[in-house]
Amino acid sequence: MIQQPTNTSGGATSLPAPPSAGSVTLTINGVQRHMQLAPWTTLLDALREYADLTGTKKGCDHGQCGSCTVLVNGKRINSCLTLAVMQEGNEITTIEGLGQPENLSPLQQAFIDHDAFQCGYCTPGQICSAQGLINEGRAHTEDEIRELMSGNICRCGAYVGILAAVKEVVDKQSSK
Amino acid sequence: MSDLTTTPRLVEAGTSNTSYIGKPTSRVEGPAKVTGTAKYSAEFNVPGLLYGYVVTSPITKGRITKINSAPVLALEGVVQIFSHENVPSLAWFDRNYKDDVAPGGSPFRPLHDAEIKFNMQPVALVVADSFEVARYAASVLEIEYEQEKFDTNIDLKRDEGHKPGSGKTGFMPPPPPRGNPNDALKNATHRIEGEYIHGAQHHNPMEMFATTVEYHQDGKITAYDKTQGVYNVQQYITKIFGLSKDEARVVNHYMGGGFGSGLRPQYQVFLAVLAALELKQSVRVSLTRQQMFSFGHRPHTLQYLKMGTNPDGTLAALHHHALHETSKFEEYTENVVNWSGMLYQCENVNLGYQVAELDVYTPLDMRAPGAATGSFALEVAMDEMAYAAGLDPLDFRIRNYAEQDQNMKKPFSSKKLRECYHEGAAKFGWDKRTPEPRSMREGNQLIGWGMAGGVWDASMQKAAAKAIFTADGKLEVLSAAGENGTGTYTIMTQIAAETLGLPLEAVTFKLGDTNMPEAPLQGGSWTAASVGSAVKNVCTEVGEKLLKLAQKMKGSPLKGASIDDVHFADGQIRLNTNPSEAVVIRDILPASGEEKLEVESSAMPNMIKQQPYSMHSHNAVFVEVKVDEDLGTVHVTRVVNAVAAGRILNTKTARSQVLGSVVWGISMALMEETVMDHTFGRYMNHNYAEYHVPVNADIHDIDVVFVEEEDDKVNPLGVKGIGEVGMLGVAAAITNAVYHATGKRVRELPIYMDKLL
CATH class of the missing domain: 1.10.150.120 ([2Fe-2S]-binding domain)
Incomplete structure (x- = not known):
């Protein structure tokens, strides 16, 4: 059995290259963040891995559990089901934006x-x-x-x- | 807080403002958790981090014949691919891979060789400079396999079970038969028998397993790992990778749920440490939700019960036999049937327990392991027996109340199960139940009331703690315990604050770090007893030192007093005979010139005191279900769970644990099952959309009753642990309620609607 056959045996053909990163500006909790992100980066991973906003959680990465819920223009969405580049120009609010330990919502x-x-x-x-x-x-x-x-x-x-x-x-x- | 030091308030002993034990204190780590500032294992974003993504086997048994790494390694951003082909030589002996709670047998060694032992076995780790590239690269890594025939179906292994050895810590083989169970059953007035089944279940904590390994300049590592035991992980990785303890620190401050899944080190920590050491760089490996089904589960279990009663409604005979799966490489065991020999009085008992080997990963302790399984079968059978004998199910249980543990032939250190029955039944309104099935309804909804109960071990392990009291009046207490939602931070803070009479705000409890004194694994419902006792001891020792220093203060009213002559309350050390004669604790260190007091201490079970007793917690659960007569859908509309678990340290967090246990029981009864496709030897529903657990709309009224229970034998705190006992009997009570509602006796979980139509 061959797992993930890619027809690259022998090195005759190469695999498609990953997309390169580009500038993306996201407005998160009222702050504009300029980031270098590849287009396939989800909003969830952009928050956790690139913006160090780890309050938003990854529980399944498939929109099945709701752990990654954030607010975009006040509406709740699963941030694992949207790409970061799709959210340029929108107001993204994460848990960190709702309140802080000394200033709880x-x-x-x-x-x-x-x-x-x-x-x-x-x-x-x-x-x-x-x-x-x-x-x-x-x-x-x-x-x-x-x-x-x-x-x-x-x-x-x-x-x-x-x-x-x-x-x-x-x-x-x-x-x- | 500061006014305490200047204007001492006189408070009667025992009612001070610093008595916290037993109070509904809100979680001290609450603000961190609700604001997203609590950091879990995959959230330590250290500089220069690489990302590993795991590739798992699509076959169940066989071997890897080829890994086509070159095209993947050529991708920009890919750093390395680790597989059995290039793993450096590691510890040779199996025993180096054995963790503290490994069952008997030979532990799975990730990337050890080409052999595939179970479906979704990790076969490679792709490391890249971003998560996205690692994920992509893993999805195009071509691997060739040779397949072999496999066995994954326990139904086909019914005759191939065997009695397990005693390789696993905590496993007690069933006691030998007592009395004359066969004749007693034959001569019984009423008899029942049946087979009770549930499939595999996976823990599925919300946080997926992840490890961030920080690689330090000097070659040492810090592993932020999702685990229920940092020391267990430390000894695992140090033995495998030949590191000293000083070179491998393991940290877990917050665990996003465990339920047993983190008792053993999982393969992501092996892979992350391997990659970090080989690449000399920091590496994170997070599993996917699908991969959360690739290690450890509550085993698929088949149980057979036979029971008979005497004319007076007492149990004449009880037979309980269980068979469950284990892997081909380790012998997983749990205590499934033993409970049946101790929950009810019965002179003629035959208990049997076997395991059968399958080509699956080794099962793993999952919330109330063994007891959740055994109590389901026993308590449904008890309901059947009650009906067969024409008795009310509650009355039947009370008639057969066990005054002593017949397995051990020992009295209980304390047992308030009778009170659980009475208080639970009163709260539920059990006396209004009409016994006939299908006798209660509301329009189209058939209403059923059912009950059940359970018994769980009250355990204690050795634990250590350190306390540092500083001149600013602050106390820090440290122990390498775990916090997976159980309330450890909070109850330890309460114990420390009350012991030294300090306000909660002056106390910080820290946990989950191998740089701290050792604590046992966060399991077995023993953390409150074990770590709590260590915290109490270390704070008591701090108190003794404070008293000595206070006695040296000018004009000290405490001169000549022994530790038994004083008490600590409201920020003061007070004379018992005259509490207004006191020293303000905050003033002691500044007056003595000392900057801090540091004490380390430990606690262990008092074997001599405990030996004569059987120590257990108990519960009784009452449930109402509504079953749609046409659709067969079941809703659990009301639950009362009465629990006797010794002293309750925090009624708020303890209640939450029991509420959560009830949700788990509802889940077990109505939703949870990991379904194996035996054509492929693979779990089919390995994701959160198809592995069903309750959501908010599935949960209705749940009442928790804590029955007062004093026990000075289990441990100095008198606590029995609360994380597991609350789950017992819930699935059975629901099954019994479904019978009462519909007249249909279901013996196989989960109760999907097809079983009721």
């Missing part, structure tokens, strides 16, 4: 208060997703929140806390 504080995480790995994606959900303004009941937070897997099973945290912030926002 209401969602971040609610996640701590309700113990809405254990290992913490899915947490940035959960919080970005919850922020996106709040921005969408369509989830109000517990069932709606559960449903619309279901793109984010938590293997530790912190869903009870996640629901309570998101519900608390949703309720506070709608009572304003």
